[in-house]
Amino acid sequence: MSKHLINPDLCTACTTCVVSCPVTEATRKFRGPKATGPALERMRLSQQDRDTSLEYCSNCKNCDISCPSGVPISTLNMLARAKQHKNTRRSIRDQILSHGEKMAKLSNVFPGAKLANIGMTFSKKLGLLDMVGIEGKAPLPPYASQTFLKQFKTIKQVSYPDKVVFFPGCFINYNDPQVGLDFVEVMQKNGYEVVVDEAFVCCGSPLVVGGFLDEAHDNAVKNCANIKKWIEKGYPVITCCTSCGLMLKQEYQELFHLPGTAENARNIYDVMEFLQNLHDNNSLNTNFGSTASIYLYHAPCHLRAQGFGLPALDILGLVPGLKVENVDAGCCGISGNYGFKADKYAISQKIGERLFKKIKESKVDTVISDCGTCRLQIAHGGNVRTAHPVTVLKAAYAKAGN
Amino acid sequence: MMKKTDVIVIGSGFAGLISAITAAKNGKEVLLMSYGAGTLTIGGGIIDVLGYGDNGNPLAAPDAGLDLVDGAHPYKKVGSLAIAEAIAFFKQIAEEQGYPYVGTLNKMQWIPTATGTLKPTCLVPATMDPSSIAEAQDIMVVGFDYLKDFYPQLVAKNLDKILNLPNKISTAIVKLPFSEGRDVTNLDVARWLDNEEGRKEFIKQLKRAVKPGITIILPPVLGTMPDYTVLESLEKELKCSFVEAAGMPPSITGLRLQKMLISYAKKIGVTIIEKAAINRAIIENGKCIAVETKGLDRVRTYSAESYILATGGFYGGGLIAEPGRVVEPIFNLPVEAPDQQEKWSNEVLFSNQKQPFAQIGINVNSSMQPLNKEGEVVLKNVAVAGRNLSGYDYCFEKSGNGVALASAYCAAMSL
Numbered sequence: 001m002s003k004h005l006i007n008p009d010l011c012t013a014c015t016t017c018v019v020s021c022p023v024t025e026a027t028r029k030f031r032g033p034k035a036t037g038p039a040l041e042r043m044r045l046s047q048q049d050r051d052t053s054l055e056y057c058s059n060c061k062n063c064d065i066s067c068p069s070g071v072p073i074s075t076l077n078m079l080a081r082a083k084q085h086k087n088t089r090r091s092i093r094d095q096i097l098s099h100g101e102k103m104a105k106l107s108n109v110f111p112g113a114k115l116a117n118i119g120m121t122f123s124k125k126l127g128l129l130d131m132v133g134i135e136g137k138a139p140l141p142p143y144a145s146q147t148f149l150k151q152f153k154t155i156k157q158v159s160y161p162d163k164v165v166f167f168p169g170c171f172i173n174y175n176d177p178q179v180g181l182d183f184v185e186v187m188q189k190n191g192y193e194v195v196v197d198e199a200f201v202c203c204g205s206p207l208v209v210g211g212f213l214d215e216a217h218d219n220a221v222k223n224c225a226n227i228k229k230w231i232e233k234g235y236p237v238i239t240c241c242t243s244c245g246l247m248l249k250q251e252y253q254e255l256f257h258l259p260g261t262a263e264n265a266r267n268i269y270d271v272m273e274f275l276q277n278l279h280d281n282n283s284l285n286t287n288f289g290s291t292a293s294i295y296l297y298h299a300p301c302h303l304r305a306q307g308f309g310l311p312a313l314d315i316l317g318l319v320p321g322l323k324v325e326n327v328d329a330g331c332c333g334i335s336g337n338y339g340f341k342a343d344k345y346a347i348s349q350k351i352g353e354r355l356f357k358k359i360k361e362s363k364v365d366t367v368i369s370d371c372g373t374c375r376l377q378i379a380h381g382g383n384v385r386t387a388h389p390v391t392v393l394k395a396a397y398a399k400a401g402n
Numbered sequence: 403m404m405k406k407t408d409v410i411v412i413g414s415g416f417a418g419l420i421s422a423i424t425a426a427k428n429g430k431e432v433l434l435m436s437y438g439a440g441t442l443t444i445g446g447g448i449i450d451v452l453g454y455g456d457n458g459n460p461l462a463a464p465d466a467g468l469d470l471v472d473g474a475h476p477y478k479k480v481g482s483l484a485i486a487e488a489i490a491f492f493k494q495i496a497e498e499q500g501y502p503y504v505g506t507l508n509k510m511q512w513i514p515t516a517t518g519t520l521k522p523t524c525l526v527p528a529t530m531d532p533s534s535i536a537e538a539q540d541i542m543v544v545g546f547d548y549l550k551d552f553y554p555q556l557v558a559k560n561l562d563k564i565l566n567l568p569n570k571i572s573t574a575i576v577k578l579p580f581s582e583g584r585d586v587t588n589l590d591v592a593r594w595l596d597n598e599e600g601r602k603e604f605i606k607q608l609k610r611a612v613k614p615g616i617t618i619i620l621p622p623v624l625g626t627m628p629d630y631t632v633l634e635s636l637e638k639e640l641k642c643s644f645v646e647a648a649g650m651p652p653s654i655t656g657l658r659l660q661k662m663l664i665s666y667a668k669k670i671g672v673t674i675i676e677k678a679a680i681n682r683a684i685i686e687n688g689k690c691i692a693v694e695t696k697g698l699d700r701v702r703t704y705s706a707e708s709y710i711l712a713t714g715g716f717y718g719g720g721l722i723a724e725p726g727r728v729v730e731p732i733f734n735l736p737v738e739a740p741d742q743q744e745k746w747s748n749e750v751l752f753s754n755q756k757q758p759f760a761q762i763g764i765n766v767n768s769s770m771q772p773l774n775k776e777g778e779v780v781l782k783n784v785a786v787a788g789r790n791l792s793g794y795d796y797c798f799e800k801s802g803n804g805v806a807l808a809s810a811y812c813a814a815m816s817l
Binding site: 012014015016018019020025027028029030031032035053064065066067068069070249250253254262265266267268279280304305306307308309326328 | 404405437438439440441443444580582583584587589590593651652657668673674675676677678679695697698699700702717718719
């Protein structure tokens with residue numbers, strides 16, 4: 001078992017992270033990554049002090065991306081936040097936002113997704129969300145009428161010897177199942193059969209940012225054991241959510257010391273990296289139909305933090321006639337559920353301003369992004385349609401008529 | 403294994419970005435591997451070429467010393483012709499990007515610093531152009547309340563001693579509408595001035611105190627974007643000249659230079675992979691055939707015809723000091739260092755001599771190819787640029803970004 005240790009003393013206080021932190025730019029209430037992360041970590045070793053500034057870190061990972069010394073600054077913040085919340089009474093808001101999976105399960109059993117959505121619309125109108133500290137204006141996602149896992153069962157796949165395991169994550173399973181369905185079609189076009197595992201639980205990302213580290217740890221234990229089982233069978237595990245992917249591969253190793261996480265991580269892929277690998281080995285099905293669509297592409301911070309570039313741009317570029325341009329305007333501001341919080345909504349919108357402006361100026365009607373919550377924020381702030389890259393690829397395969 | 407590209411540049415500091423841009427301008431397909439945001443936002447965003455000779459005396463002009471450097475110096479390898487080309491190349495990029503730099507090789511520019519001293523340099527953005535200081539009747543040093551790292555009275559007092567002007571340098575403080583939450587840095591003030599509202603407030607406060615025609619020295623806060631919007635609007639309203647002093651990190655002038663170069667690199671088709679920690683190179687028959695990244699998940703392999711190493715010195719992690727030896731961790735290139743570790747430094751830190759540790763690095767030929775002790779090329783398709791190189795003490799002679807620019811240009815041109 002390899003153990004990943006964090007050494008805050010690797011920080012040379014060079015301030016590069018401060019320059020690239022979008023929250024620091026948007027509000028003075030955040031002291032900035034250098035201060036709340038490695039600098040204060042040394043103080044925390046000797047005394048525990050409540051630090052309200054710590055609540056402002058959005059865990060977007062831009063500090064980690066910019067750090068030349070390899071300090072996982074945002075993870076230091078999350079660990080400190082969890083310590084701070086240990087044994088404190090948590091607000092309903094934090095409970096709700098961190099337990100999306102639990103909430104979704106409740107709404108699916110009783111009284112049903114449709115009713116839950118109506119309930120949410122009413123709560124927004126009546127200001128109930130604001131009462132608990134969730135911003136009524138924020139782009140909260142409605143529940144899908146049927147979960148991905150339920151719909152998956154109705155798909156008749158062609159069986160292939162090459163199989164991949166799909167980790168849908170909460171957002172795709174409960175809110176945006178179409179991405180999962182599109183993923184299955186794209187994999188089928190490439191000669192892979194998709195397997196799902198109903199034993200997978202929430203990756204834990206919303207629990208970590210809410211400071212519910214013990215629960216995130218329990219989820220990590222379950223997921224690691226289940227992923228290991230598949231990987232031992234030789235099946236790679238694929239995500240279509242960049243935050244789930246980052247959590248399963250990197251943050252599990254930074255946050256928890258569990259056996260097998262490093263070995264698992266070697267075989268967990270983001271879908272677009274997986275397709276890029278197929279392409280590099282000349283085994284990607286490139287029988288795409290021609291299109292005249294023009295898109296902007298937004299690179300999620302949690303993808304950039306994974307260190308393999310922006311494969312979606314390369315793969316989408318293979319579709320004849322398709323034009324895609326990297327909007328390259330930094331963080332969208334949503335950072336998981338950060339932008340849903342009443343006291344963070346304005347900050348989140350301010351962070352996204354540059355991106356929204358560029359989108360509006362471009363006059364495109366659809367922005368492509370690999371991350372579900374980025375897509376919510378972009379649709380909300382940029383007033384455009386959004387799509388996951390696999391959805392665009394699925395359409396391109398369909399156009400080829402193969 | 404990723405599909406093969408023409409050039410892989412390792413490192414996204416000044417040398418890496420210039421290498422990538424030069425190669426892409428020559429029609430190459432370039433992959434820039436970046437780990438961390440480089441040291442550009444720590445450095446000053448100016449191009450020092452050569453400020454002091456080997457004896458520690460200031461030079462009349464950067465080019466006055468270029469031919470006098472000894473044979474081990476990177477400038478000797480690049481040659482003065484290519485140095486001039488590199489400078490012209492950089493100025494052309496800056497011009498195209500709407501953020502032109504001021505200066506030439508045959509004129510030393512002495513710019514004010516945040517401690518009120520002067521330092522020699524070659525190219526500066528127009529916001530740091532010191533020419534108005536020499537012509538000024540009156541100089542005022544302007545600071546901001548709560549801004550650490552820039553004390554106008556200190557700057558004025560020290561500059562008064564050096565410049566010896568007929569009129570005493572005056573000072574003023576601009577009150578910021580924010581101070582809560584955290585320490586105020588140059589970055590906060592620059593972002594405030596990015597907005598028209600901030601500029602209006604700045605102008606309102608200074609209008610009474612400022613006579614038209616004077617020169618104002620202030621910390622580097624004239625906006626975070628690589629353009630002159632802030633400078634021009636303040637000059638127009640207050641009818642005086644502004645000179646940003648070189649200051650402490652986070653460096654706003656460095657940030658502008660970084661933004662300008664990254665945006666230009668992307669514009670001409672350079673692909674940048676962030677958080678790509680190159681762990682090792684795969685070598686076969688004296689050639690590098692691929693490099694590997696190591697993240698927390700798996701090893702990824704990237705392959706190219708040629709490679710440019712621009713990972714920096716000890717600070718950037720491009721050179722690593724171990725007991726008794728210095729290593730270059732990716733290609734394991736031979737590093738020139740004094741045999742005995744006691745000789746790596748002279749004990750007087752601020753002595754009038756170059757520091758041996760500062761000159762430790764990789765020896766190269768005129769194509770920036772790495773050489774072994776016998777002077778033979780070690781890897782045919784690898785070139786080295788920037789602080790990875792041996793033979794110069796940028797701190798002593800003030801040549802940091804100059805060597806990076808010239809060697810990066812030369813390395814990419816020789817591919």
